[in-house]
Amino acid sequence: MVPEGESAQAKAADGGRSGIPGENEQEGSMTYSTENFVRRAIVGLLRGEYAGKFLCSACLITLTHQHMQRGWRKSEIERSMEAVFTAPEPLTCMPTSSCALCQKTTACLGALRP
Protein backbone atom coordinates (compact mmCIF):
# COMPACT_ATOMS: atom_id res chain seq x y z
CA MET A 1 0.00 0.00 0.00
CA VAL A 2 1.49 3.28 -1.09
CA PRO A 3 0.40 6.28 0.96
CA GLU A 4 -0.63 9.09 -1.31
CA GLY A 5 1.26 12.25 -0.48
CA GLU A 6 -0.45 15.56 -0.47
CA SER A 7 0.79 16.42 -3.91
CA ALA A 8 -2.30 18.44 -4.69
CA GLN A 9 -0.46 21.58 -3.71
CA ALA A 10 1.40 21.43 -6.98
CA LYS A 11 -1.91 21.87 -8.74
CA ALA A 12 -1.74 25.62 -8.42
CA ALA A 13 -1.27 26.00 -12.13
CA ASP A 14 -1.41 29.57 -13.20
CA GLY A 15 -1.72 30.13 -16.89
CA GLY A 16 -0.83 33.75 -16.54
CA ARG A 17 -3.95 34.83 -18.36
CA SER A 18 -3.78 38.40 -17.24
CA GLY A 19 -5.47 39.77 -20.31
CA ILE A 20 -2.74 42.29 -20.83
CA PRO A 21 -0.05 40.58 -22.86
CA GLY A 22 3.44 41.90 -22.56
CA GLU A 23 2.73 44.44 -19.89
CA ASN A 24 4.41 42.65 -17.05
CA GLU A 25 6.42 39.64 -18.04
CA GLN A 26 8.77 39.35 -15.14
CA GLU A 27 9.03 35.88 -13.71
CA GLY A 28 8.35 35.56 -10.06
CA SER A 29 6.41 38.77 -9.86
CA MET A 30 3.10 37.03 -9.44
CA THR A 31 2.49 38.53 -6.05
CA TYR A 32 3.09 41.94 -7.46
CA SER A 33 0.74 41.50 -10.40
CA THR A 34 -1.97 40.02 -8.20
CA GLU A 35 -1.61 43.02 -5.95
CA ASN A 36 -1.77 45.22 -8.99
CA PHE A 37 -5.02 43.67 -10.11
CA VAL A 38 -6.55 43.87 -6.67
CA ARG A 39 -5.45 47.47 -6.32
CA ARG A 40 -6.97 48.38 -9.65
CA ALA A 41 -10.23 46.64 -8.79
CA ILE A 42 -10.43 48.49 -5.48
CA VAL A 43 -9.69 51.84 -7.09
CA GLY A 44 -12.39 51.09 -9.65
CA LEU A 45 -14.92 50.30 -6.95
CA LEU A 46 -14.09 53.27 -4.76
CA ARG A 47 -14.18 55.68 -7.65
CA GLY A 48 -17.29 54.22 -9.19
CA GLU A 49 -20.00 52.35 -7.36
CA TYR A 50 -18.70 53.35 -3.94
CA ALA A 51 -17.40 56.82 -4.67
CA GLY A 52 -17.08 58.94 -1.56
CA LYS A 53 -17.52 55.96 0.73
CA PHE A 54 -15.07 54.20 2.97
CA LEU A 55 -15.00 50.43 3.18
CA CYS A 56 -13.19 48.04 5.49
CA SER A 57 -10.86 45.33 4.24
CA ALA A 58 -13.34 42.51 4.83
CA CYS A 59 -15.98 44.18 2.65
CA LEU A 60 -13.42 45.16 0.04
CA ILE A 61 -12.16 41.59 -0.15
CA THR A 62 -15.68 40.32 -0.74
CA LEU A 63 -16.44 43.00 -3.32
CA THR A 64 -13.14 42.58 -5.11
CA HIS A 65 -13.58 38.85 -5.19
CA GLN A 66 -17.01 39.23 -6.83
CA HIS A 67 -15.79 41.99 -9.07
CA MET A 68 -12.83 40.12 -10.49
CA GLN A 69 -14.48 36.74 -11.06
CA ARG A 70 -11.46 35.23 -12.70
CA GLY A 71 -10.73 32.38 -10.43
CA TRP A 72 -8.69 34.42 -8.01
CA ARG A 73 -8.37 32.82 -4.67
CA LYS A 74 -9.70 34.81 -1.78
CA SER A 75 -6.49 34.20 0.15
CA GLU A 76 -4.55 35.93 -2.61
CA ILE A 77 -6.87 38.90 -2.50
CA GLU A 78 -6.60 39.04 1.28
CA ARG A 79 -2.83 39.16 1.07
CA SER A 80 -2.91 41.85 -1.58
CA MET A 81 -5.44 43.81 0.44
CA GLU A 82 -2.94 44.06 3.27
CA ALA A 83 -0.41 45.51 0.88
CA VAL A 84 -2.93 48.01 -0.45
CA PHE A 85 -3.80 49.13 3.06
CA THR A 86 -0.12 49.56 3.82
CA ALA A 87 0.46 51.64 0.69
CA PRO A 88 -2.99 52.81 -0.39
CA GLU A 89 -2.06 55.41 -3.00
CA PRO A 90 -3.90 56.76 -4.86
CA LEU A 91 -6.52 55.91 -2.25
CA THR A 92 -6.73 57.09 1.31
CA CYS A 93 -6.61 54.86 4.36
CA MET A 94 -8.51 56.02 7.42
CA PRO A 95 -7.21 54.20 10.52
CA THR A 96 -10.55 54.47 12.28
CA SER A 97 -13.50 55.00 10.06
CA SER A 98 -16.96 53.57 9.80
CA CYS A 99 -17.41 51.10 6.98
CA ALA A 100 -20.21 52.14 4.62
CA LEU A 101 -21.31 48.53 4.22
CA CYS A 102 -20.96 46.69 7.52
CA GLN A 103 -20.88 49.80 9.78
CA LYS A 104 -17.89 48.45 11.63
CA THR A 105 -15.46 50.99 13.01
CA THR A 106 -12.10 49.93 11.72
CA ALA A 107 -9.44 50.83 9.16
CA CYS A 108 -11.18 51.77 5.93
CA LEU A 109 -10.12 52.65 2.44
CA GLY A 110 -11.66 55.30 0.25
CA ALA A 111 -11.03 57.63 -2.66
CA LEU A 112 -11.05 61.24 -1.58
CA ARG A 113 -10.45 62.61 -5.04
CA PRO A 114 -12.38 61.26 -7.97
Ligand SMILES: [Zn+2]
Ligand atom coordinates in the same frame (compact mmCIF):
# COMPACT_ATOMS: atom_id res chain seq x y z
ZN1 LIG B 1 -17.12 46.57 6.05
